Amino acid sequence: MSKNKTQTGISAPTFWEQYRRKPLGMVGLSIVIVYVFVAIFAPFLTPYNPKQILLADRIAAPIWFRSVLPKYDDAPSTIRTTLGPDEWAVSEATGGRLVAEELEGAAVSVIEFEPVLKDEVIPEGEAALLEIEEYPKEPEKSVVELSYVVPYSYSPPKTFGLTFNYWVDASSDSKTELEFVIETPEGKQYNLWGKSYSGTLGSQPARIDSRDLTLKQRLGLTIFDDPAPRVFSSKGDYRLLLTARSIPGEEPTRVYISNAEFYIPGNVHGLLGADHMGADLWTQLIYGTRISLSIGLSAAAISVAVGTAVGIICGYLGGVVDEFMMRVVDVLMAIPTLPILIILGAILGKSVWNIVLLISAFAWMGTARLVRSQTLSLRERVFVESAKASGASDAYVMLVHILPNVLPLVFAGMVLRIPSAILTEASLSFLGLGDPRVATWGRMLHNARGFGAFTTLAWWWLVPPGLAITFLSLAFVFIGNTVNEILNPRYRERS
Amino acid sequence: MGAVSATEQERSVGHGEVILDVENLVKYFPLRRGIGQSLRREPERAVKAVDGVSFNVKKGELFGVVGESGCGKTTMGRTILRLLEPTAGRVTFEDIEVTALSVEQLKQLRTRMQIIFQDPYESMNPRLDVHRIIAEPLRIQGMVSNSKDAIPYIEKALEDVEMTPPEEYLYRYPHELSGGQRQRIAVARALVLNPEFIVADEPVSMLDVSIRGEILNLMLNLSRERGVTFLYITHDLATARHICDRIAVMYLGKMVEKGPTDSLVKHPLHPYTRALIGAVFVPDPKRKGFGKVLKGEVPSPVDPPSGCRLHPRCPIAQDICKEVEPELVSADDNHMVACHFALG
Structure with missing residues (x-):
């Protein structure tokens, strides 16, 4: 009986009974369960999705730094306000008013100026000449000033910005001016932006950004000065003032202003801060679990399936097929994997499934050899001959008699192949050959290296993905070794 | 083996119709030559496991x-069933030429x-239960x-091998059965297709002496009651x-x-027999001469001795034995022997 021990089937309850007694195996299993939980419930563990950017300033620190490090005591968190007709307050209005309208489902603030009553002002005949002379002397400007109060209670930010679209509907004899001013709590006004037009104007974007050169020039600063810390230098209530001035024409002048977005990116954000695009790092880490686990599992499953199939077929059929496939295995094993993956990855393109296929394509050879050697001994077993004596075909013998007997060997190998697939994916992503559209741990590290996490010592960007990879790989190694110990006692020394 | 009585042997079977005819069956296993040997054009060598065997078995x-x-007796059994491809020769089962x-x-x-x-420990896949082991030939066919x-077939086969009640064994695994039970399962598996001819390759050599009789009786009963023909391969002349x-x-x-059992056992002609x-x-403590067996070892089947293969070990060998290979010749009606001096 003893010679059959390694091949005798172990039932699931017996296996679990043995597995639960191995502390390392249980540690590995618990870690993997945590990761799987995180991967499944990723959307519930973070309010953002990994594609959202501009959630905070570049390389923002974790928010809990505020209570730990004095330097971050009152570091700003992100302020982002959408200003529509309901938010704006009219602080001054002569000859005009604010109207809320809905255009294509979006609320639009419309500043409406009344037309000049030409009939009264301009008499018939020659008097018109007189009027033209006098016209510039008495410009009857109508003004509407919209304001919004932003309470600000942090240390100065690095940047701020306001974006909106606007367009003007007016007769050609009218003139319109728009201006954006921030008034500090001390009453100092910074005139950041202004435009003036005559007549009708199509939709225009207004992109007010403190890093903008024209804005700096408008404030009389050099290109090396930073307007944001000057404007938001103190804590208190800031007023955003959007002023429209108009010299109306014959028709009513209407200035449309789409929902404006005011934005002060925070220097602290979320559990793990933000990356160079202002994307949430915690979210990337959480969603990275999904990618890493699915890449690891699928690459391991594919490579083990291919390896098992090749191993069984070669071992059982032997002959030319066997010789040929084993030489292919030799060649593939001799090729250094990472460089060839880099080349193929660059040629085939950067999708997650390409990476899975590439990793599997270079990971099945070990399994094939192991399975082949086992098959060589299994095919000589009497129960195989017994099946043949009943008329069994080769396919039947391979599926019913060989496969179940090599599975324990393969199963442990598969678990041990998962971390290497995860690490290979991380290496490829780190080298910039990963899928740029998905957040993976390797990609996080790639970005951290490329966008200044090392120079700014943003360890909260570097360390978590590194640790995540390490612990997941370690967990699978623990599990794989334990499974190996139970199912394949002969291989105990090797693992 | 007390269960098998002597009278039972002396039965008369309607020996007439030949069910299996083996003609000059040869099975060589070629040995791998090294590169050096190939280059030196050394002749290809082979293990001559079965080297020209002819006989027939009656229904x-x-x-x-x-x-x-x-x-080479096991190799011969497997070659007859074409589990191994014969190197030469012909096997005919009824009027079907098996080798073609x-x-x-x-x-x-x-x-x-x-x-x-x-080996009943080896001949069953440890991952299958009794039910699936016996059902396998049915499913393959x-x-x-x-x-x-398959269950009615399986239950019948289990009853044939006296494993009753069959339900008790259906879902057991081989490792839960004793050696004798396993070998009964193996017999049941062979019987489930209702074959006319069974090669029994040392079916009892791995079993305890106490169980051997049961399996041998089982074979005997199958032969008597169902007319199954057996080719019983063994190293044990006693069984x-x-x-x-x-x-x-x-x-x-x-x-x-x-030759017929009685004649061969009582009047052995060949020195090897x-x-x-x-x-x-x-x-029997009084018996003398026990243990007086042949001298020396069995020579390698790669290089069998010339002439009579037994001559280096034979007590009555003479010069002719080294050169001329003796033919199988009739001693009396059914008894045949291949020895230069057996008849003289």
Whole structure:
């Protein structure tokens, strides 16, 4: 009986009974369960999705730094306000008013100026000449000033910005001016932006950004000065003032202003801060679990399936097929994997499934050899001959008699192949050959290296993905070794 | 073996119709040559496991093949069933030439010819239960479409091998059964296709002596009651003489003597047969000469001795034995022997 021990089937309850007694195996299993939980419930563990950017300033620190490090005591968190007709307050209005309208489902603030009553002002005949002379002397400007109060209670930010679209509907004899001013709590006004037009104007974007050169020039600063810390230098209530001035024409002048977005990116954000695009790092880490686990599992499953199939077929059929496939295995094993993956990855393109296929394509050879050697001994077993004596075909013998007997060997190998697939994916992503559209741990590290996490010592960007990879790989190694110990006692020394 | 009485042997079977005819069967296993040997054009060498064996088995007969380990008797059994491809020779089963069949035709023939293996621990896949082990031939042959349909066949086969009640054993695994039970399962598996001919390859050599009798009786009953023909391969002349109608003795891939059991055991003609009979243990302290067996070792089947293969070990060998290979010749009606001096 003893010679059959390694091949005798172990039932699931017996296996679990043995597995639960191995502390390392249980540690590995618990870690993997945590990761799987995180991967499944990723959307519930973070309010953002990994594609959202501009959630905070570049390389923002974790928010809990505020209570730990004095330097971050009152570091700003992100302020982002959408200003529509309901938010704006009219602080001054002569000859005009604010109207809320809905255009294509979006609320639009419309500043409406009344037309000049030409009939009264301009008499018939020659008097018109007189009027033209006098016209510039008495410009009857109508003004509407919209304001919004932003309470600000942090240390100065690095940047701020306001974006909106606007367009003007007016007769050609009218003139319109728009201006954006921030008034500090001390009453100092910074005139950041202004435009003036005559007549009708199509939709225009207004992109007010403190890093903008024209804005700096408008404030009389050099290109090396930073307007944001000057404007938001103190804590208190800031007023955003959007002023429209108009010299109306014959028709009513209407200035449309789409929902404006005011934005002060925070220097602290979320559990793990933000990356160079202002994307949430915690979210990337959480969603990275999904990618890493699915890449690891699928690459391991594919490579083990291919390896098992090749191993069984070669071992059982032997002959030319066997010789040929084993030489292919030799060649593939001799090729250094990472460089060839880099080349193929660059040629085939950067999708997650390409990476899975590439990793599997270079990971099945070990399994094939192991399975082949086992098959060589299994095919000589009497129960195989017994099946043949009943008329069994080769396919039947391979599926019913060989496969179940090599599975324990393969199963442990598969678990041990998962971390290497995860690490290979991380290496490829780190080298910039990963899928740029998905957040993976390797990609996080790639970005951290490329966008200044090392120079700014943003360890909260570097360390978590590194640790995540390490612990997941370690967990699978623990599990794989334990499974190996139970199912394949002969291989105990090797693992 | 007390269960098998002597009277039972002396039965008359309607020996007439030949069910299996083996003609000059040869099976060589080529040895791999090294590159150096290939370059030096050394001749290809081979293990001559079966080297020109001819005999026939009659319907309903229990035919024994006796020989020591390595004489090629197991290889011969497997070659007859074409589990091994013969190097040369012809096997005819009824009027079907087994050695000329295609794979598909061979598969059909497998329902009529079965085999029981020596080692009941090895001959069953440890991952299958009894039910699936016995159902396997039925499923392979497409006689049942699912495992439920197979149950009546399996229960009948289990009853045939006296494993009752069958339900008790259906879902057990081989490791939960004793050696004797396993071998009964192996017999049941061979029987489930209702074959006419079974090669029993040392079916009792791995079993305890106490269980051997049961399995041998089982074979005997199957032969008597169902007319199943057996080719009983064994190294143990004692068991063969108890159940077999005829016995053939093999030495180094050749048949040296064959004949009806009584005649062969009581009047052995070949010195090798005599030695085999002399080696049978008889619990009689007064008996002399026990253990007087052949001198030396069995020569390698790669390079069998010239002439009579037994001559280096034979007590009566003379010069002619080294040069001329003796033919199998009739001593009396059914008894044949291959020795230059057996008849003189």
